[in-house]
Amino acid sequence: MKFQKIALLLILGVCAVSGLAFAAESCDDAPALKTPYMIDLGDKYVTPDGMAYNPVDNNIYLVIPAAVEEGDAPLLVITPDDKVKEVFRIPANPDTKHAGVLGIAFGQDGNLYVADSQEISGHVNHNGRLLRIVFEDGNPVRCEVLATNFVAPNGLTVANGKVYFCETRVTEDTPCPLTSGLFCFDLKELDPANPYRAKTYVSETDCDPHFIFQFKTNDPDWRVGANGCSSSVDGKVYVANFGDKQIYELTFGADGSKVTKVRNVIPCPNERKKLMSIDGIRVDSTHGCIFFADFAGNAVHKVCISTGKVTTLAKNPVGTGADGALDRCSEVCRRGNKLYISNIDLPFDNDNDAPHSLSVIEL
Ligand SMILES: [Ca+2]
Ligand SMILES: [Ca+2]
Ligand SMILES: [Ca+2]
Numbered sequence: 001m002k003f004q005k006i007a008l009l010l011i012l013g014v015c016a017v018s019g020l021a022f023a024a025e026s027c028d029d030a031p032a033l034k035t036p037y038m039i040d041l042g043d044k045y046v047t048p049d050g051m052a053y054n055p056v057d058n059n060i061y062l063v064i065p066a067a068v069e070e071g072d073a074p075l076l077v078i079t080p081d082d083k084v085k086e087v088f089r090i091p092a093n094p095d096t097k098h099a100g101v102l103g104i105a106f107g108q109d110g111n112l113y114v115a116d117s118q119e120i121s122g123h124v125n126h127n128g129r130l131l132r133i134v135f136e137d138g139n140p141v142r143c144e145v146l147a148t149n150f151v152a153p154n155g156l157t158v159a160n161g162k163v164y165f166c167e168t169r170v171t172e173d174t175p176c177p178l179t180s181g182l183f184c185f186d187l188k189e190l191d192p193a194n195p196y197r198a199k200t201y202v203s204e205t206d207c208d209p210h211f212i213f214q215f216k217t218n219d220p221d222w223r224v225g226a227n228g229c230s231s232s233v234d235g236k237v238y239v240a241n242f243g244d245k246q247i248y249e250l251t252f253g254a255d256g257s258k259v260t261k262v263r264n265v266i267p268c269p270n271e272r273k274k275l276m277s278i279d280g281i282r283v284d285s286t287h288g289c290i291f292f293a294d295f296a297g298n299a300v301h302k303v304c305i306s307t308g309k310v311t312t313l314a315k316n317p318v319g320t321g322a323d324g325a326l327d328r329c330s331e332v333c334r335r336g337n338k339l340y341i342s343n344i345d346l347p348f349d350n351d352n353d354a355p356h357s358l359s360v361i362e363l
Pocket of ligand 3: 318319320321327328345350351352353
């Protein structure tokens, strides 16, 4: 049966396989739309975004970028019983007075790696940074600056002994087509005593050597490039092209920093028509799928990595986010059988309004 499927794939091309049924726990079944429940963050945490599950304490860590006001950025935990607790403050960039933190992920070293966008706080003039929150005895104790001079760092993942993060655009302006891509640093080369200053992007061939993958976004209406970033247990890295509604699967050579193969996870245009954007993404290696937030469409979907079939899990018109409704959602994070969705609630055809919330779906 398996060989028949592979033969079908070869003959029909990936667009034609969406009707195929895969094994139990299938990644491309089509359940009814879910009704999320709400975690109310209160009135202090108004733009929740990046999340990372920590298997050590079973908490989900959540950052709140200083997007609509100045200041440092709270780091919260969502405890296993869904209580909200602030555990650290990520200091603002002293030059801008903002901490625009977005993507976060834990390394094998137990520390939390952080993409400080600054662009979301209104500073696109290469103020973005790569940060590390050092954990001691299970607690965050200090923040280190590891690298600087980025425009718009966004989704971030740690795999293969490397930290990978998206640069959502490479210039201060937003031309169409728009160039963006992926930075990669070996954890061993990062030194907080001597932060790396990235070379400013000049052209496709004249840019920082750590900028290992780049592409164009052609959508004229959403000029937003590389956004969500996640990795699988076998060391592949997935990068979302926000405006063009695509996810790239990157395969690396032995050292984890040279891209040897790029594959479109959603090759079929009819599947991409179910979406308006791809923001935060999270690979579920166990079930062979990627969950993702559709910021522009105010929806959450999953895509089967092998077939490219997209299934919508939740979607509603933007509003306040009351009763668990999605409210300009931007990131997803799985814990057990639940998918946590952060509602960054940015004012794009929307008001940043109470309740300030996460939505949670029982899968
Ligand atoms: Ca994002
Ligand atoms: Ca809201
Ligand atoms: Ca709202």
